[in-house]
Amino acid sequence: MIDIKNVSYKYSEGTFALRNVNLHIEVGEAIALIGVNGSGKSTLMKLINGLITASDGKYLFEGKEITDKELQKESFSKSFHKKIGFVFQNSEMQLFCSNVYDEIAFGPRQMGMEEEEVKRRVEDTLRLLKIEDLKDRQPYHLSGGEKKKVAIATVVVLNPEVYIFDEPMNGLDPKTKRFLREFMIAINNAGKTILCSTHDFEYIQDVFKRAVVFSGDHTIIRDGKYDEIMKDKDFLYKNNII
Ligand SMILES: Nc1ncnc2c1ncn2[C@@H]1O[C@H](COP(=O)(O)OP(=O)(O)OP(=O)(O)O)[C@@H](O)[C@H]1O
Numbered sequence: 001m002i003d004i005k006n007v008s009y010k011y012s013e014g015t016f017a018l019r020n021v022n023l024h025i026e027v028g029e030a031i032a033l034i035g036v037n038g039s040g041k042s043t044l045m046k047l048i049n050g051l052i053t054a055s056d057g058k059y060l061f062e063g064k065e066i067t068d069k070e071l072q073k074e075s076f077s078k079s080f081h082k083k084i085g086f087v088f089q090n091s092e093m094q095l096f097c098s099n100v101y102d103e104i105a106f107g108p109r110q111m112g113m114e115e116e117e118v119k120r121r122v123e124d125t126l127r128l129l130k131i132e133d134l135k136d137r138q139p140y141h142l143s144g145g146e147k148k149k150v151a152i153a154t155v156v157v158l159n160p161e162v163y164i165f166d167e168p169m170n171g172l173d174p175k176t177k178r179f180l181r182e183f184m185i186a187i188n189n190a191g192k193t194i195l196c197s198t199h200d201f202e203y204i205q206d207v208f209k210r211a212v213v214f215s216g217d218h219t220i221i222r223d224g225k226y227d228e229i230m231k232d233k234d235f236l237y238k239n240n241i242i
Pocket of ligand 1: 013035036037038040042043
């Protein structure tokens, strides 16, 4: 489904964020992206979501190379973005409407769905995330955990194939972390592909089958079974992951 081939990425002022990264992701995988601060996890997720494109190398999604030129084509961009949902590290970055209902309805409306379909999807999503009571609230005034649930709802409502979570547990209370863990397991069991960066290992048991580890020099230093990598305390300690 996702093929990253020899990808490097350099931000405009010349900072390298990814160096020669190779990654192949199959449909239905649940992968944890692990690595020290600044190692390139968020950059890779932005690239997979099409927010940025590779400085060097290739990114293929379902066999098609994702380039600036392709992303500028409205019909391609719409169908690509419908398949990949991104839950940002900072929920406020994805909340801008005046109430929660409109916030969740925004994506489906942008996709040109009929209002009846929009309503059905928004109500199903509110129920699934158990946030029906928030629907008339102003997103900006919600607590951190509530904002995170609404941010997740804006993604769920589009029923994407791939969910990308950038450090989703940050700032959440234990109950909301447990909720998020159960949610990730449920969507993966339903066949969704998950890619998630995290430093919060305590709350993600049994979610991931595979881990991809980045080092501070922005390369992948290990890619394998999550449980095996997490058992290798020497490796994790040496690379400042624990
Ligand atoms: N918008 C930007 N402009 C310039 N440099 C950036 C930008 N965003 C990230 N970087 C740099 O790119 C490198 C990789 O950053 P990235 O955010 O991908 O790391 P990360 O592994 O997600 O880190 P964290 O665990 O702290 O979230 C870092 O050196 C960072 O300073």
